[in-house]
Amino acid sequence: MALTRLVNLVDEPLKAALYALLLLILGYPALVITYNLLFHSLRKVPGPKLWAATLLPAYYNRLRGTAVFRIKELHDQYGPVVRVAPEELSFIDGQAWKDIYGYNTANTVAFERDALQAGPEEAGTPGLLRSKGEQHNRLRRTLNHAFSDKALKQQEGLIKNYADMLIGVLNRRAELQKSDPDRPDAQINMVEMYHFTTFDAMADLSFGQPLGLLKQRYTAWVSFLLSHVKSVAYMHAIARWPILARSVKYLLPKSVKEGREEFFGYCVAKVEERMAVQTERPDFWSLIVKNQDEKGITRQEMYAVASDFMVAGTETTATLLSGATWYLCTYPDKMKKLCDEIRSFGSADELTLQSLQNTVYLQAVLQESLRVYPAVPAGGMRLVPKEGYTICGEYYPGYSGPFASGRVTCSVMPYVANHSAYNFHNPDAFVPERFVPDPPAEYRDDKKGAFKPFGHGPRVCIGENLAWHNARLILAYVIYHFDISLVDEKDVWVDQPIMELWMKKPLLVKLSPVQR
Numbered sequence: 001m002a003l004t005r006l007v008n009l010v011d012e013p014l015k016a017a018l019y020a021l022l023l024l025i026l027g028y029p030a031l032v033i034t035y036n037l038l039f040h041s042l043r044k045v046p047g048p049k050l051w052a053a054t055l056l057p058a059y060y061n062r063l064r065g066t067a068v069f070r071i072k073e074l075h076d077q078y079g080p081v082v083r084v085a086p087e088e089l090s091f092i093d094g095q096a097w098k099d100i101y102g103y104n105t106a107n108t109v110a111f112e113r114d115a116l117q118a119g120p121e122e123a124g125t126p127g128l129l130r131s132k133g134e135q136h137n138r139l140r141r142t143l144n145h146a147f148s149d150k151a152l153k154q155q156e157g158l159i160k161n162y163a164d165m166l167i168g169v170l171n172r173r174a175e176l177q178k179s180d181p182d183r184p185d186a187q188i189n190m191v192e193m194y195h196f197t198t199f200d201a202m203a204d205l206s207f208g209q210p211l212g213l214l215k216q217r218y219t220a221w222v223s224f225l226l227s228h229v230k231s232v233a234y235m236h237a238i239a240r241w242p243i244l245a246r247s248v249k250y251l252l253p254k255s256v257k258e259g260r261e262e263f264f265g266y267c268v269a270k271v272e273e274r275m276a277v278q279t280e281r282p283d284f285w286s287l288i289v290k291n292q293d294e295k296g297i298t299r300q301e302m303y304a305v306a307s308d309f310m311v312a313g314t315e316t317t318a319t320l321l322s323g324a325t326w327y328l329c330t331y332p333d334k335m336k337k338l339c340d341e342i343r344s345f346g347s348a349d350e351l352t353l354q355s356l357q358n359t360v361y362l363q364a365v366l367q368e369s370l371r372v373y374p375a376v377p378a379g380g381m382r383l384v385p386k387e388g389y390t391i392c393g394e395y396y397p398g399y400s401g402p403f404a405s406g407r408v409t410c411s412v413m414p415y416v417a418n419h420s421a422y423n424f425h426n427p428d429a430f431v432p433e434r435f436v437p438d439p440p441a442e443y444r445d446d447k448k449g450a451f452k453p454f455g456h457g458p459r460v461c462i463g464e465n466l467a468w469h470n471a472r473l474i475l476a477y478v479i480y481h482f483d484i485s486l487v488d489e490k491d492v493w494v495d496q497p498i499m500e501l502w503m504k505k506p507l508l509v510k511l512s513p514v515q516r
């Protein structure tokens, strides 16, 4: 009414312009929704109409940290492929890993990573996570030297040093817990402890010096990294709306912007300090610089890569260890089996990278932990090639029409695939036995091809071997030295939002040193 009165006050040409504007404001969304539902190239893909019509349900859930859980329910309802946004598809079949994430060959095409998911560029040049094509191939070739089996053997002493330090800190806390349980520093939050250990170890490998977290309990780095990941999740959501995409950087709160700058500035300074020193220590840069070919890596790329390693190689391993600890405490029979295996070693010195490679149950526990509580739960988004592609036997177009980005995004979300009864029997239960060489009959038909916690293809995690060694060593050390139980046995700790990564709560435990 008020609008009609306003329109009545103005003369005819202006009136016409106002009506046109009104039509545009109301008509454009109606046009987009009609197009998305009735004419879109993905209109026949199963899924709820509301999610297909607009971005709102997908990104409302992403911003609340509930998208992955909702998408799991949608797969239960609609099957192995679901249209989860106007131009986005989610798959859970193991074949989708090969089709979407596989290599470029004579018969297959490597899909490009959807850059919107990684947030804006910090370094002026992409590191490993954001690079594409030839630059990605070159960086991968150069950086592989730091992650080879030979490199890992050389790094063993360095990695063990941090596992030892962790046990030292836990011993002191366990003593306090016994003598004065009410002191705040008698609390043992295993999420924090694992973060400190993996951050210190990764900083030593990336910068030639630790952050000193295990010594000083300085948490700013860890909390910065988690808020950085959260900010990337927000920026990702904003960038999906083309009208807002260009202003993403400016929409960030000042504190987050400053935090990101500080983090990157620190990476630059530490790489510079490290490069000023001639050393034979087997950290990443010794191995990379010594072995690089003439194309090598630029200084700017080194800054970006160091920042990638600190983001990708720390929180992930700490998440795996935290998840494994909670599930083991929640399933005492599994904890007992693991204790029997690890405590059969004659001494802690016998726990080596090599000896732990042969521990069947420890390996099964870590695999099952990554299945039920995947460290990268939402996975990596990819763009369907423009000319379209066949995924799981069905052809999907790569052009999504005149609205939004025009590209079709697709992914396999590890949490969704791993918790689906389509792939796994008893999917929500923690059953390491499904990963031992001769699994119980009911788990023999599990579709293990759907389980790819480190991704697949040309962008598979470069740190996978390092992560396995690190996780085996740290968990074995903790189990060898301590009996662990939860402070609050009723709290379902894994009930946490996912903002790209798990927003982990503190995991408070009681520790008592093993009596031998």
Ligand code: HEM
Pocket (backbone or CB within 6 Å): 113, 128, 129, 130, 140, 308, 309, 312, 313, 314, 316, 317, 320, 374, 375, 376, 379, 380, 381, 453, 454, 455, 456, 458, 459, 460, 461, 462, 463, 464, 466, 467
């Ligand atoms: C449990 C531990 C870990 C898990 C579950 C994990 C998982 C993953 C996954 C799923 C990807 C692929 C993402 C995509 O396809 O878009 C990835 C990539 C990557 N990861 Fe890991 N990661 C772990 C530990 C590490 C460690 C220790 C490092 C060491 C530096 C690392 C460095 C990287 C890097 C640099 C990439 C990007 C690779 C590329 O684009 O070529 N990750 N990781």
